[in-house]
Amino acid sequence: MPPTPGDGRAAANAAAVLRTVLSHGPLARSDIPQLCGLSPAAVSRQTTALLRAGLLCERPGPDHPPATTGPGTGTGTGTGTGSGTTPGPGRPRIPLDLHTGPLGGPLAAGLHIGVPASTFSLVDLRGRVLARRAFPHAGRSPGRLPAAIAAELGRFLQESKPAGRPLLGLGAALGGWVRPADGTVVRHDALGWHGLPLGAELSDRLGLPVSVDNHARAVAHAEILFGRPEARSSLLHLFIGNVVDAAFGIEGTVHQGPEAAAGDVAHLPVPGSRTPCACGRTGCLQASASDGVIGAEAVRRGIVPEPSVNLLVDAAATGDPRADRLLRERARTVGRAAALLLDVFNPAVMVVAELSSILHEGYLDEIRAAAGDQDRYGRRIVAPHAGPAVLPVASATVLLAPLFRDPSRLT
Secondary structure, three states: OOOOOOOHHHHHHHHHHHHHHHHHOOEOHHHHHHHHOOOHHHHHHHHHHHHHHOOEEEOOOOOOOOOOOOOOOOOOOOOOOOOOOOOOOOOOOOOEEEOOOOOOOOEEEEEEEOOOEEEEEEEOOOOOEEEEEEEEOOOOOOOOHHHHHHHHHHHHHHHHOOOOOOEEEEEEEEOOEEEOOOOEEEEEOOOOEEEEOHHHHHHHHHOOOEEEEEHHHHHHHHHHHHOOHHHHOEEEEEEEOOOEEEEEEEOOEEOOOHHHOOOOOOOOEOOOOOOEOOOOOEOEHHHHHOHHHHHHHHHHOOOOOOOOHHHHHHHHHOOOHHHHHHHHHHHHHHHHHHHHHHHHHOOOEEEEEEHHHHHOHHHHHHHHHHHOOOOOOHHHEEOOOOHHHHHHHHHHHHHHHHHHHOHHHOO
16 A cells, blocks of 8 residues: 555655665565564565565566465565575465566666766666766857757667666766755856756756756765665765765765755865965865866876876876876875875775776775775775766666655655
């Protein structure tokens, strides 16, 4: 029975069941209560609703076809989480799983808006990318860019979404100051957006529910939902791109702060840096380590023909020692900034989203070493679980994370 509006307990129960299946599935209904702390009756109600909503599905194996006749309550008596074994007579313990895979299941669209380009994606309920496409921004003015993004994203969805799979909506992520409550980009200096109602504009143009958030918080949500288990305890995320920002989560909740303004670390002072910043000071993190700054430095040193961190990483991968040296310099700068944040927050895990360290472990080791105190912090510093797909997954998670907190909206 669908919960009535304001039925917080039912919503919490549905979320507990759905997240238990996310973490442990496929598994039998009878194994869910002990894992999520609910009664068998409550689990039965929620699994029925989640199956009806299409968020869960039954996954019978070749040895356990769906039961069509015969006695049994469906609770099973076997052992082993997710085994689906049936040692005695009665209905087989058909495992439940999130509704994903080639046979169907709902999808979330993702949109990451960077400075040089946007990335579109289609992601399933386990955070797996089914399709993605880049959309360069070159030649488009800030005022016309949202309409251009929406038009191209609409074409991507028409061409890429598998027939018969429902689309839950769009999650959009970008840097700067973003207010998720109403989907407003309060300030994004690099794109020239101020007070832009991005969520409403995209929703009107695409005819979809749209959720918008800052990309650092989006990555944090993705790590909590799909990444390492320790991230659910406490997580610190540092994003290094054209925009530099951060996010902090504790007990599965990502902090937003008043007006959703938390996470601005662009002017965090980096020990040892003397790089001038537009704010009038020296050594600010964004002025010392952002993609734009490093790309421009790579051009100045004659390493690449245009200011692109992607080209710089490619040059290092092909053996250019100058490119490798510049990337290691940046990694050490990021590591020194990470040390300051680690001292303040002391999280269970710190995720650093920075291109070279995502692609090559050696640069991540450089960040760890620069952060110091290897015994205390070293191995807590990790790359995003999704690797190079971090932004396509994170943007879709802007839509999926609220669903996993309250799946009753679909049940």
